[in-house]
Amino acid sequence: MNLFSDQIMALKTKTMEQARPLFARIDEISESNTAKVLKAFRNHQISEYLFRTTTGYGYGDSGRDRLEAVWAELCGAEKALVRTQFVSGTHALACVLFGLLRPGDELLSLTGTPYDTMQTVIGQTVHTPGSLIESGVTYQEIPMTPDGINLNAIAGYLKSNTKIALLQRSRGYSLRKPLSISEISAACAEIKRHKPDCICFVDNCYGEFVDIAEPTAAGADIMAGSLIKNPGGGLAPSGGYIAGKTELVDMASYRLTAPGLGGHLGASLADSRLLYQGLFLAPHVVAQALKGAIFAAILFDLLGYKTLPHFNELRSDIIQAIELGSPEKMVAFCQGLQQYSPVDAHVRPLPGPMPGYTDQVIMAGGTFIQGSSIELSADGPLRPPYIIYLQGGLTLEHAALGILGAANAIINM
Numbered sequence: 001m002n003l004f005s006d007q008i009m010a011l012k013t014k015t016m017e018q019a020r021p022l023f024a025r026i027d028e029i030s031e032s033n034t035a036k037v038l039k040a041f042r043n044h045q046i047s048e049y050l051f052r053t054t055t056g057y058g059y060g061d062s063g064r065d066r067l068e069a070v071w072a073e074l075c076g077a078e079k080a081l082v083r084t085q086f087v088s089g090t091h092a093l094a095c096v097l098f099g100l101l102r103p104g105d106e107l108l109s110l111t112g113t114p115y116d117t118m119q120t121v122i123g124q125t126v127h128t129p130g131s132l133i134e135s136g137v138t139y140q141e142i143p144m145t146p147d148g149i150n151l152n153a154i155a156g157y158l159k160s161n162t163k164i165a166l167l168q169r170s171r172g173y174s175l176r177k178p179l180s181i182s183e184i185s186a187a188c189a190e191i192k193r194h195k196p197d198c199i200c201f202v203d204n205c206y207g208e209f210v211d212i213a214e215p216t217a218a219g220a221d222i223m224a225g226s227l228i229k230n231p232g233g234g235l236a237p238s239g240g241y242i243a244g245k246t247e248l249v250d251m252a253s254y255r256l257t258a259p260g261l262g263g264h265l266g267a268s269l270a271d272s273r274l275l276y277q278g279l280f281l282a283p284h285v286v287a288q289a290l291k292g293a294i295f296a297a298i299l300f301d302l303l304g305y306k307t308l309p310h311f312n313e314l315r316s317d318i319i320q321a322i323e324l325g326s327p328e329k330m331v332a333f334c335q336g337l338q339q340y341s342p343v344d345a346h347v348r349p350l351p352g353p354m355p356g357y358t359d360q361v362i363m364a365g366g367t368f369i370q371g372s373s374i375e376l377s378a379d380g381p382l383r384p385p386y387i388i389y390l391q392g393g394l395t396l397e398h399a400a401l402g403i404l405g406a407a408n409a410i411i412n413m
Contacts, residue, residue, distance in 0.1 A: 003401070008408050012400065015299045022294050022312060026287045032212045033283035040073045041280070051273035058267030067275055068263075071231075076217025077243040081253050081263050082227070084270045086240030088371075089205045089226030090117040096201060096224050096242055097121065097164065099252035103136030105163035108198075110154065110187055111179070112144045115172030116357045116381070118203070126358060144176050149187050155194045164199045165191045169215065170206040170317040173381055173389065175308050178316040181211045181218050188219030199248065205229055206317040206373070206391065209286040214243075222248045227275070228372040230318065233285045234394045235278030237270050237369055285374060286318060289392050292376065292399025293320035296390050299407060318374075320390045327351070327362075327382045329410050334364035334388070336409025337378050340402040341366025351382050359383045365392075376402050 004012075050063035058064065064082070072080035086092045101107060107122065114122065123131025124139050133139060138161070142153050149167075167187060169179045179187075188200040202215040202223040208230035215223045222244030227236040242252050253262035297311035297320055306323040309315060324330050334349040343366035351360040358381075365377030376393040380386075390406075393399030 004404055004408055008404055008411070011299060011302060011407070012404055014302065015295055016400075018298045018311070019291070019294050023291055026290050026294075029210070029212055030283045030287035033209045033286075036074055036212075037280055037283060040070045041276075043073065044070050046070070046276060051271065051276065053269060053271060054267045055269070056267055057265050059264065061266070061268055063272040063276075064266065064268050067272065067279075070279070071241060072243055075214040075223070075243040077214075077223075077245070077249075079246040079249040080241060080243040081249055081256070082239070082241045082275070083256065083263075083266050084227070084237070084239035084268070084275075085256060085266050086227070087238070088117075089203075089224065089229065089240050090121065092224040092226065092240035092242055093118065093203055094121045095255040096222060096248075096252045097132060098135075099255040100199060100201075100222075100248060101132060101135075101137045101163055104138075104161055106138040106140065106159055106161045107132060107164050107166060108157055108162050109139070109141035109166045109168070110149050110191075111166070111168040112141055112174075112176065114166070114168055114203070115174075118168075148177055148179065148183050151186065151190050154187070154190050158191070158195045158198065162195060162198055164201050166201050166203065167215075167220070168203040170203070171308075171319055171321060171389075173387070175321055175323070175387065177309070178207070178319070180314060180316045181213050181215065184215045184220060185218040188221075192219075206319055209283045210290065210316055210318065216244050221245050222252070224252075226373075227278075228369050229374050230286050230289075231279060231282050232275070232369075232372070232374060233278035233281035234369070234372065234374050235274045235281065237274060239270075239275070285394055288394060288396050288399065289318040289374060290315055291396045292393035292403065293318060293390065295396070295400050296320045296322065296403045299403060303407060303410075318391050321387050322390065323385050323387050324410070326386050328413065330362050330380055330382060330386050330388050332409040332413050333406040334362050334378055336406040337376070337390075337402045338364040338366060339409075340398070340405040341376070342398075343368060357381060362388075378406070 068080045120128040123133035202220045204223040204225040227239035297307045308321045354361040363379040367375040
């Protein structure tokens with residue numbers, strides 16, 4: 001039974017014909033990363049007894065500690081902090097910044113202006129009580145070029161007090177290209193060439209398992225991200241992670257708990273099995289999300305819309321940006337997508353204020369985990385040029401149906 005008109009179904013057929021040849025590379029990466037996960041699980045002897053929950057302070061939580069050892073190995077890092085106590089990816093990133101920076105230090109963004117919630121953490125464009133700027137940290141940023149990071153400009157921006165160089169891997173709410181692992185490696189090498197003691201810190205949100213290596217295996221000193229994005233595999237109920245050099249992860253952990261306590265505390269109130277099983281599934285789930293993004297890029301390209309990345313470009317995150325050109329089309333897209341969600345399909349998304357954002361935001365995503373952007377979702381601030389950001393999809397089948405629903409809603413406006 002067709003859920004859509006003959007026009008939409010014909011568009012789907014044409015889209016899939018173009019998409020299938022592009023899926024082979026994604027499958028290769030997924031298989032490679034699955035093999036790495038299995039190897040890490042074997043190396044650290046993952047067993048059922050590690051799946052138990054703990055309470056109170058969480059001292060001696062072997063399941064938590066073993067999961068962190070697994071994640072550190074997968075990231076090519078010395079140490080990791082994987083905790084449900086992180087409320088979001090931004091929280092994990094903020095713990096790194098506040099843990100490592102001191103009054104008088106400078107934070108340098110190599111990837112231009114960060115996305116909205118990080119702007120409030122920094123406090124440069126939006127005054128936020130408790131921000132880095134208010135705490136005495138200075139900030140500057142290097143605008144990106146159409147080709148990516150401006151490597152030639154880095155030396156001129158570095159100062160004696162530049163403590164951290166921040167690289168945002170994903171595009172955020174912009175049309176710029178996400179960073180590939182090779183670009184991250186080159187940027188870190190350039191930083192170290194001019195200032196070896198500068199800490200290279202990568203915001204890795206939306207990038208995990210998209211490639212066969214993570215930033216900390218390619219020159220970054222430390223990175224952070226969210227568990228309800230790629231590495232949670234659609235099963236992690238909450239949380240985030242930090243991975244990198246031991247001393248840096250320890251300093252960040254003191255901001256999550258308290259100085260001297262750090263990662264020694266933190267009970268696994270959520271079922272640890274969900275974190276382990278989600279990590280096991282993550283390479284395959286990320287591959288499904290990437291296939292859905294390619295499907296969306298082709299379909300909306302056929303409809304005449306600007307898409308980034310283009311369907312046949314190298315992908316470094318799971319996000320598909322689609323420039324729709326009007327707030328009405330953004331709303332229609334989200335409402336059409338929402339109708340094909342497994343949860344709250346009856347709800348009609350409308351723009352509204354969101355904490356940490358200066359513009360009204362429209363969001364669609366009937367997800368099993370609230371706000372889980374590895375599940376199929378779409379969002380964007382209502383500001384020109386009116387771009388919707390699509391991400392996630394636990395299965396290609398669901399992603400395709402949701403994307404067709406969004407296209408159908410726009411066509412029938």
